[in-house]
Amino acid sequence: MSKFWLLLAVIVGASPAFATKSRLEALSQDANGSYYIKDERNIFLNPAYIHNVDRRINLEWGNAGTATKVDGFTTPKAEGGWFNGKHSMPYAAYLGNEDTQAITARNAADTAFMKPDNTFDFIWGMGTGMTNRWGFAASFSKNKDEVTGGIDRSETFAGLRAGVLLGDAWEIFGHFHLLDEADGAAADGDEYKGKMGLMAGAIYNWGQYRVYGRIDKKDAEYTPAGASGLDLTGLEITIGAGHSEELSSKSFLFYFAELSRDTNEVDTAPSTSTETETTQVLLGFGVEGQVKDWLTLRGSVNQGLLLNATSTKTTGTPSADQSIADSTAVAGGMSINFDPFRLDGSFTTTGGTLNAGNIMSRVAMTYAY
Numbered sequence: 001m002s003k004f005w006l007l008l009a010v011i012v013g014a015s016p017a018f019a020t021k022s023r024l025e026a027l028s029q030d031a032n033g034s035y036y037i038k039d040e041r042n043i044f045l046n047p048a049y050i051h052n053v054d055r056r057i058n059l060e061w062g063n064a065g066t067a068t069k070v071d072g073f074t075t076p077k078a079e080g081g082w083f084n085g086k087h088s089m090p091y092a093a094y095l096g097n098e099d100t101q102a103i104t105a106r107n108a109a110d111t112a113f114m115k116p117d118n119t120f121d122f123i124w125g126m127g128t129g130m131t132n133r134w135g136f137a138a139s140f141s142k143n144k145d146e147v148t149g150g151i152d153r154s155e156t157f158a159g160l161r162a163g164v165l166l167g168d169a170w171e172i173f174g175h176f177h178l179l180d181e182a183d184g185a186a187a188d189g190d191e192y193k194g195k196m197g198l199m200a201g202a203i204y205n206w207g208q209y210r211v212y213g214r215i216d217k218k219d220a221e222y223t224p225a226g227a228s229g230l231d232l233t234g235l236e237i238t239i240g241a242g243h244s245e246e247l248s249s250k251s252f253l254f255y256f257a258e259l260s261r262d263t264n265e266v267d268t269a270p271s272t273s274t275e276t277e278t279t280q281v282l283l284g285f286g287v288e289g290q291v292k293d294w295l296t297l298r299g300s301v302n303q304g305l306l307l308n309a310t311s312t313k314t315t316g317t318p319s320a321d322q323s324i325a326d327s328t329a330v331a332g333g334m335s336i337n338f339d340p341f342r343l344d345g346s347f348t349t350t351g352g353t354l355n356a357g358n359i360m361s362r363v364a365m366t367y368a369y
Helices: 002-010 021-026 040-044 047-052 101-111
Strands: 056-060 079-084 090-094 120-126 130-147 155-167 170-182 191-195 198-206 209-223 230-248 251-269 272-292 297-312 319-323 330-336 343-348 360-368
Touching: 002 198, 021 297, 021 343, 021 360, 040 056, 040 130, 047 120, 047 130, 047 170, 056 191, 101 155, 101 191, 101 230, 130 330, 155 198, 230 272, 330 360
Parallel strands: none
Antiparallel strands: 056 079, 056 360, 079 090, 090 120, 120 130, 130 155, 155 170, 170 191, 170 198, 191 209, 198 209, 209 230, 230 251, 251 272, 272 297, 297 319, 297 330, 330 343, 343 360
């Protein structure tokens, strides 16, 4: 612990430079962008946000992750990229940002399918200096494995994202899965074919609030070797409103309310399916402040309220309904400034107690220039 405080004692001031998963998750946001908090990772939600990004390099520390490729606090994935913003045509090149929607759908079919890996993203903007500014992003991955388990396994993924900033009032964006295929899970003949995934969303600046809505649709077909094809369908609708209020030039607080409905159906046999519906009203608030030139602290809390339940029904059986238990979630983190470098991280806890032997998890480094 003494070494940690000694480290802080020699840090010099720096200007803010975000763009990290740890910062967003500590503020109860999705790691790939926020509807109402400014952050450079918003380019993964709406690529038109590239017009608001300065020049920087961002490095998310991590490793290969788990077999299911699910990224999280305890299993962070390594990724990073170079942002060349504030340019006549701003652009960014990014490595390792794997599509969450595609990964979730493939895992629902069979966790043994290869998931998007070694993904390359290229993001660019058009309309700099104009009232309406556009952004586009292309993602691609292609991998194979002819070693593990004696099965020929392969996967291919290609996606496109597009968005626009319409003046100061509207932000509109969409994500599309153009190619989403995988072969080989439990046997050589297993096939997964994802249909064109779609995410469409919009944000409206309404006075001091940002009102948003989003729809995610993902269908796929899973054909086990020597068996009939099975269908997987998923639909999620989200609406909400958030508000950020500046307390000073270096701190702000926020609060939000969000309603989401998520429906997933999986054919477990040609004449049997299981449908799961989750409905939740999520309330939350948080704060972030630069308490010293070299130190920024942040934290948040959110919880499902009233509509907070999951219903599961399998063909020929009654539905099973239950509330989502222990939905209250608290997160916190900090940023340490080494001008022009910045370290962002989430607090590591053990049973709610700060882990003094491992202060930060989900660590990322940003260099702004």
